[in-house]
Amino acid sequence: MAVQVEVRFVTKRRQFAVPDTPFTVPSNVGSRELNSLINELLKGRDPDKHCREVDFDFLVCGEVLRVPLSDHLEEHSISSEVTVDVEYFERVPAPEPRDCLLHDDWVSAVQVKNGWILSGCYDNTLHLWTTKGKHQLTIPGHTGPIKAVTWVTHNDTLVTFVSASHDQTAMLWEWNVSTNAVECIHVCRGHERALECVGVSSCQSRMATGGWDTHLKIWSAGKSYFAQTPLMTLKGHKEAISAVQWTDSSEICTASWDHTLRLWDAEIGGIKTEIVGNKSFFDASWSPLNGLLITASADKHIRLYDPRSTEGSLVKSTFTSHTQWVQSVRWSTTEDHQFVSGSYDQQVKLWDSRSPKAPLFDLKGHDGKVLCCDWSEPELIVSGGSDNTLRIFQSKQHK
Structure with a gap:
């Protein structure tokens, strides 16, 4: 069973804000799973407004998450036992x-x-x-x-x-x-x-x-x-x-x-x-x-x-x-x-x-x-x- 990590989601875009109460997620989650979670939270908050899925990127310790969260925290010497702030923002569309x-x-x-x-x-x-x-x-x-x-x-x-x-x-x-x-x-x-x-x-x-x-x-x-x-x-x-x-x-x-x-x-x-x-x-x-x-x-x-x-x-x-x-x-x-x-x-x-x-x-x-x-x-x-x-x-x- 995967170790659990407590995360708090934050964003600078008010229309995409979700409750800032901590969530518990598996430590091996990546950006794809976090993206699905944020979209589910947005749909639950306002189904009509957020009927379209939004692609997000995630910033942890000042760096965009490109590997499983546990690997990312280890690279930055962050304990999995603390509440981790995860900032999210819209992913850049492909030129x-x-x-x-x-x-x-x-x-x-x-x-x-x-x-x-x-x-x-x-x-x-x-x-x-x-x-x-x-x-x-x-x-x-x-x-x-x-x-x-x-x-x-x-x-x-x-x-x-x-x-x-x-x-x-x-x-x-x-x-x-x-x-x-x-x-x-x-x-x-x-x-x-x-x-x-x-x-x-x-x-x-x-x-x-x-x-x-x-x-x-x-x-x-x-x-x-x-x-x-x-x-x-x-x-x-x-x-x-x-x-x-x-x-x-x-x-x-x-x-x-x-x-x-x-x-x-x-x-x-x-x-x-x-x-x-x-x-x-x-x-x-x-x-x-x-x-x-x-x-x-x-x-x-x-x-x-x-x-x-x-x-x-x-x-x-x-x-x-x-x-x-x-x-x-x-x-x-x-x-x-x-x-x-x-x-x-x-x-x-x-x-x-x-x-x-x-x-x-x-x-x-x-x-x-x-x-x-x-x-x-x-x-x-x-x-x-x-x-x-x-x-x-x-x-x-x-x-």
């Missing part, structure tokens, strides 16, 4: 494959905003698409593969965006939506080797670039006061800078092949914080929703860092599922526990940061290495790869 946009070469950069998709390609071209999959424009200009793109300003008639390339330049573009005409309004020159990344500040007045010359450069992003030279050059990394992101108007986060993450002061220059890892970082994504960093590495793992942590390990979780090196990671912009990753194993994976042992979903479709991914718009997950395609997945969010 659905929607479109496959064909390019003439590897798709190595992508970002979505306000109904438009901007992609960068290894044939040196940029592409504009609608989120419905219609090709809007091919933009030549670079003389090397494009490794990063990002939108700068966006309104109904005039849009600016920036691209960074192996040709050692970043180019600022202005697109007139009504005439569908685009022009390069500035070329940022100053890097001595190929660029890998570009990021724009939240106030849209400055941008930062990094690449194989190991230098982080800050530029003005305002059309009317562009200078021919960077506002600032910050030195310190010893190998290529693979990712750059503004965490606020005066702080920049970078990731590098030199095994370090750095936070920089963008006002006075200099390093504020250095986090040392054990492998090269190929990408990093910082979330304004939770203040946490996720990183992509050659050892097939994704790691979650808390740069504000003052005690214990800065690595708070390690996510293991990819079978080859992870090239790209991106936080959701609306869900503070969710992110996506893209890998050389041809897989895009959707994760919950509270479930490090397994992703929520594998998003299949690519026939080659996944080189970039983006989740800037809540309803769309996009990814590009060495199969010359840009894949669009429809992400369903709970209301």
Whole structure:
């Protein structure tokens, strides 16, 4: 006979609340049995309102339950003799494959905003698409593969965006939506080797670039006061800078092949914080929703860092599922526990940061290495790869 455990069910969604009196359940129950129990309790409380079964996930000791409850408690050194709080929440619906946009070469950069998709390609071209999959424009200009793109300003008639390339330049573009005409309004020159990344500040007045010359450069992003030279050059990394992101108007986060993450002061220059890892970082994504960093590495793992942590390990979780090196990671912009990753194993994976042992979903479709991914718009997950395609997945969010 299985050992019994006393559990108390809690939820943040009032419409799914059940009595908070403890229940006794077998210690070997899993999420499927707990799901059935919660649905039975909801039907008993209000049969008409809860005629439809709801899929729930369960959080115990801060981690999503993926194994029998007894194993989970043992892993977290929790006695089965105490009352265990079990938080439950609606399970994330599976994203659905929607479109496959064909390019003439590897798709190595992508970002979505306000109904438009901007992609960068290894044939040196940029592409504009609608989120419905219609090709809007091919933009030549670079003389090397494009490794990063990002939108700068966006309104109904005039849009600016920036691209960074192996040709050692970043180019600022202005697109007139009504005439569908685009022009390069500035070329940022100053890097001595190929660029890998570009990021724009939240106030849209400055941008930062990094690449194989190991230098982080800050530029003005305002059309009317562009200078021919960077506002600032910050030195310190010893190998290529693979990712750059503004965490606020005066702080920049970078990731590098030199095994370090750095936070920089963008006002006075200099390093504020250095986090040392054990492998090269190929990408990093910082979330304004939770203040946490996720990183992509050659050892097939994704790691979650808390740069504000003052005690214990800065690595708070390690996510293991990819079978080859992870090239790209991106936080959701609306869900503070969710992110996506893209890998050389041809897989895009959707994760919950509270479930490090397994992703929520594998998003299949690519026939080659996944080189970039983006989740800037809540309803769309996009990814590009060495199969010359840009894949669009429809992400369903709970209301």
